[in-house]
């Protein structure tokens with residue numbers, strides 16, 4: 189969502205701690221629909237939009253959250269580069285969360301020093317007030333020496349005033365009333381460093397001197413050590429002097445800022461809120477506990493998958509009937525042009541319809557994700573994950589990318605930028621595609637509804653769905669361990685996360701999540717699935733000729749009567765036509781590879797066709813199993829798959845085959861977009877190739893093992 193505005197527009201950046209309300213404010217101001225969420229890592233990219241002020245338009249940019257202008261993770265670096273890099277920033281809107289004002293003020297203090305025009309947008313004051321606290325805005329303005337506006341984005345409160353204030357400061361000279369008090373040892377070092385620079389004929393302001401001393405990785409020193417080595421030595425001596433007391437320069441700096449921030453807080457939050465977090469602390473203790481937390485997590489996920497399965501049923505049936513009805517209506521119109529009729533009815537409507545059927549499941553999945561996220565549960569789950577899986581290198585920060593990968597690996601891979609070190613980031617990127625994304629849901633639902641529900645009932649159907657989502661996670665753990673210990677050698681990084689308050693989800697955010705996910709699925713259905721459906725149809729339809737049809741008819745007559753009783757001549761010819769089509773030949777060539785997993789050439793073909801985008805598989809199966817079905821009568825894909833047979837009449841898909849197929853899809857890397865995202869994030873071809881190979885090999889091996897073991901155990 190990066191876009192660059194014409195250079196002439198003034199440039200305003202929204203900066204603040206993660207969770208302070210930047211994106212909510214950005215959306216309210218610009219009318220856009222970026223994702224908000226109450227855990228860090230939601231915004232890992234910048235997004236920008238135009239903003240109309242009284243005096244003209246400015247460009248507003250939302251950046252990832254920051255705790256300090258000294259970045260630790262890749263997403264923070266993006267933000268810092270924009271705020272304090274060389275780029276032209278005309279003003280900064282510092283988003284300050286009144287409920288954690290001290291931590292926010294530490295960042296504000298750095299912004300004020302960066303000599304930018306700053307306007308503070310004070311958020312979450314509604315929460316402070318509802319807990320009985322009072323906020324003194326003029327006192328905050330006085331302490332900071334910059335304008336402060338109270339805003340509550342979702343009530344649209346204070347937005348107009350913020351715009352006016354922003355308008356009035358743009359282009360004005362920067363002034364700040366910031367007054368940090370450093371320990372004696374620091375001020376003495378500053379004074380003496382200024383003196384030594386003055387003697388060398390170089391002018392050094394006291395804030396420059398302070399930065400040189402306290403900021404260990406300032407570029408200032410590196411530059412100087414080349415140009416003026418003797419001054420670099422002076423700085424080094426000043427640093428050593430300061431850290432003699434046992435605290436590093438960085439620590440002294442942070443301490444001074446916190447002391448200042450807590451002083452400001454005491455003046456601004458006049459009546460401290462009666463903190464009543466007791467109940468929520470108790471709940472947290474259970475939800476983040478290794479044992480009770482895990483039980484709660486599994487229970488919640490069970491409800492989620494159960495409801496996906498049962499609630500979506502009627503809607504799915506309705507869509508299925510609508511698709512069948514459309515095929516029935518369109519088919520007779522086109523009867524005069526059989527090729528075109530087949531293209532439209534079997535290829536396009538059949539292929540796209542097979543995918544559309546899964547919209548209810550996807551919507552319900554995202555409804556749950558949005559609800560759980562909106563209440564604040566996910567932060568607890570991240571914490572739990574850190575406790576449970578920290579040992580294998582999946583720290584709590586990895587939870588966010590991995591969790592978003594359950595929707596789609598692409599944003600998940602991108603949000604791995606929240607990982608603080610390169611190696612664990614890479615490990616997270618490489619296992620993110622193992623999380624069961626929503627595009628796998630159609631295969632699971634198809635197999636479960638054909639082979640598990642009819643036999644074991646809806647409860648086990650839900651369990652199976654849940655189990656398939658757990659497979660990827662279960663495999664990810666040893667792989668993460670292996671990657672972290674052997675291949676990447678990542679170091680363990682502590683995970684700190686502040687628990688957001690429990691709250692009712694905001695319906696607008698919930699709606700936006702569901703809507704944007706369904707829309708993006710529809711976009712895939714409208715583009716990739718349409719295109720691939722046509723290609724797959726053509727490859728299964730051609731070549732065909734009357735001569736070969738005559739041969740098939742002759743062969744049919746030669747079949748034993750018992751087989752002829754089961755299969756109509758029409759259906760037999762249809763099967764032979766597909767088997768001899770271009771795609772059929774390809775599938776039959778590759779069939780021996782997949783026979784150990786229990787797949788015939790049709791399943792093999794559907795699986796190969798799904799490598800560019802796995803959701804295509806249901807469309808491909810719709811075409812492969814559905815073409816030439818008896819005269820427009822509505823037959824569900826799951827029934828066709830259930831009734832399909834091997835040439836000798838044995839049922840094609842049995843329970844071991846169904847589970848093996850689901851496992852294959854759970855583990856295989858069938859998504860070009862994911863590989864492209866890995867390539868982009870790692871900037872190399874090596875890692876996407878690695879992810880593709882390890883996942884595909886593992887999927888194949890697991891599929892074969894499941895099928896063979898299942899058959900040996902006598903499942904049928």
Ligand code: GDP
Nearest residue numbers: 206207208209210211212224225226311312340
């Ligand atoms: P960001 O990480 O800074 O972009 O923060 P978001 O905009 O994603 O918001 C974090 C959470 O705080 C979301 O759940 C918002 O709905 C909520 N939020 C944002 N501003 C306010 C506010 O002024 N009052 C309250 N009560 N909640 C807010």
Ligand code: MG
Nearest residue numbers: 210211230231
């Ligand atoms: Mg954000």
